[in-house]
Amino acid sequence: xxxxxxxxxxxxxxxxxxxxxxxxxxxxxxxxxxxxxxxxxxxxxxxxxxxxxxxxxxxxxxxxxxxxxxxxxxxxxxxxxxxxxxxxxxxxxxxxxxxxxxxxxxxxxxxxxxxxxxxxxxxxxxxxxxxxxxxxxxxxxxxxxxxxxxxxxxxxxxxxxxxxxxxxxxxxxxxxxxxxxxxxx
Amino acid sequence: xxxxxxxxxxxxxxxxxxxxxxxxxxxxxxxxxxxxxxxxxxxxxxxxxxxxxxxxxxxxxxxxxxxxxxxxxxxxxxxxxxxxxxxxxxxxxxxxxxxxxxxxxxxxxxxxxxxxxxxxxxxxxxxxxxxxxxxxxxxxxxxxxxxxxxxxxxxxxxxxxxxxxxxxxxxxxxxxxxxxxxxxx
Numbered sequence: 001x002x003x004x005x006x007x008x009x010x011x012x013x014x015x016x017x018x019x020x021x022x023x024x025x026x027x028x029x030x031x032x033x034x035x036x037x038x039x040x041x042x043x044x045x046x047x048x049x050x051x052x053x054x055x056x057x058x059x060x061x062x063x064x065x066x067x068x069x070x071x072x073x074x075x076x077x078x079x080x081x082x083x084x085x086x087x088x089x090x091x092x093x094x095x096x097x098x099x100x101x102x103x104x105x106x107x108x109x110x111x112x113x114x115x116x117x118x119x120x121x122x123x124x125x126x127x128x129x130x131x132x133x134x135x136x137x138x139x140x141x142x143x144x145x146x147x148x149x150x151x152x153x154x155x156x157x158x159x160x161x162x163x164x165x166x167x168x169x170x171x172x173x174x175x176x177x178x179x180x181x182x183x184x185x
Numbered sequence: 186x187x188x189x190x191x192x193x194x195x196x197x198x199x200x201x202x203x204x205x206x207x208x209x210x211x212x213x214x215x216x217x218x219x220x221x222x223x224x225x226x227x228x229x230x231x232x233x234x235x236x237x238x239x240x241x242x243x244x245x246x247x248x249x250x251x252x253x254x255x256x257x258x259x260x261x262x263x264x265x266x267x268x269x270x271x272x273x274x275x276x277x278x279x280x281x282x283x284x285x286x287x288x289x290x291x292x293x294x295x296x297x298x299x300x301x302x303x304x305x306x307x308x309x310x311x312x313x314x315x316x317x318x319x320x321x322x323x324x325x326x327x328x329x330x331x332x333x334x335x336x337x338x339x340x341x342x343x344x345x346x347x348x349x350x351x352x353x354x355x356x357x358x359x360x361x362x363x364x365x366x367x368x369x370x
Contacts, residue, residue: 009332014339015323026208030343037347056241056362138200147194154199158215162222162350169351170358177241 003039011036023134023154028126031161035122038068038164039115041171045178047110054177059099061174064167065114066106070096071160072121079156080128082142129157188224196221208319208339213311216346220307223253223349224300226356230363232295239362244284246359249352250299251291255281256348257306264341265313267327314342 011033016025042061050062059067070093077085085093094103106114137157140150196218201210227246235247244252255278262270270278279288291299317338325335 006332009330010334012333012336012340012344014337014343023208023211026211026339030347033340033343034347037351054241056239057358058361145194147191148197149195151197152199154211155197155218158199158218159197162215162219165347165350166222166354166357169354172351173242173355173358176243180241 002044003036005040008033008036008040019130021132021134021137023137024129024132027137027154027157027161028129031122031125031157031164034161034164034168035118038065038118038168038171041168041175042111042115043175045111045175047108049175049178049182050109050111050114051107052174052178052181054174054181057174057177059170059174060106061171061178062109062114063096063099063106064171064174065118066096066109067099068164068167069114069118069121071163072118072125075156075160076121076124076128078141078143078145079153084143125157125160187229188221190225193218193221193225204315206317206319206322208322209314209317212322212339212342212346213314216307216310216342216349219346219349219353220303223250223303223353223356226353226360227296227300228360230296230360232293234360234363234367235294235296235299236292237359237363237366239359239366242359242362244355244359245291246356246363247294247299248281248284248291249356249359250303251281251294252284253349253352254299254303254306256345257303257310260341260345261306261309261313263326263328263330264338269328310342310345 014026014029014033016022016029018025020028042065045061047062050065051060053060073089073093074085074097077083077089091103095105100106137154138152140152141156145151199211199214199218201207201214205213227250230246232247235250236245238245258274258278259270259282262268262274276288280290285291322339323337325337326341330336
């Protein structure tokens, strides 16, 4: 499924919808729109393009997509479960979460699998948010993060979205560079 | 004023505060946090660094900062005044709004002036939002934008923020590249 600019322009509303409470619903609408823009930015890049790290860049589009999914999964632990990742989870998500600084880099994974993983992670987030309400959203996380002041759940899920949007901006740049290089080569 | 990562970690809450109504207040808190991350990303780049367009990129950090301010000013017209920009405004903001595709590119403008302009544009946005309420936020814009479905005000101001976050991601990449080049050169 490719998302076009025209699709984005038809989706330009922020409205809370059931089953979510008003503030959670607004956040879900924002996360949904942000995801559409990520899908639009990625287009239908093939695996080689997803793996490309152009000169001057330190990440590939594939790495960033895996990161976005991993951030959803990390914040499910922090916000819904009140804990950090355990050793096994840490190992499987470390590469994606740290953008390859620790653990394995994402390489050779086709777009379809990256998108399925993004969707699966988000689906779990939405189930968790649908079970909660605006009073919970305003409260603080049960985990302490070293160096951080008290984080509330509203910030946590906003942050998941704002991190995705920031990487979407980077994906747009990466894709432009990759396409310019392949039209030259 | 330089914003550090430690500052961001002390500002990790989303809460509506007076004088804003609840949904507008949440949006303002998100816009405020997004702006802090932009300031953190820019650091204290000098004018030469702000003007640099590294190979593989098409914009400078200075151009992106001017763009972020211009987007605020455009959406003030669209959302608060129910009109597009007039000819004179169009001329003065075109370069920044279109990232130099139409009109003048931003060049030779020191960081202080770019930040003053960002702050002035945002101050007008906040005055406009403080005068309005959540019922208004949910309603549709009074201007039609060709190719777009009905946009509501909530989307409009979310979009101002999400566009800034996307460019902040790009500024982070640009700054890394600029600093790597100057440590080599």
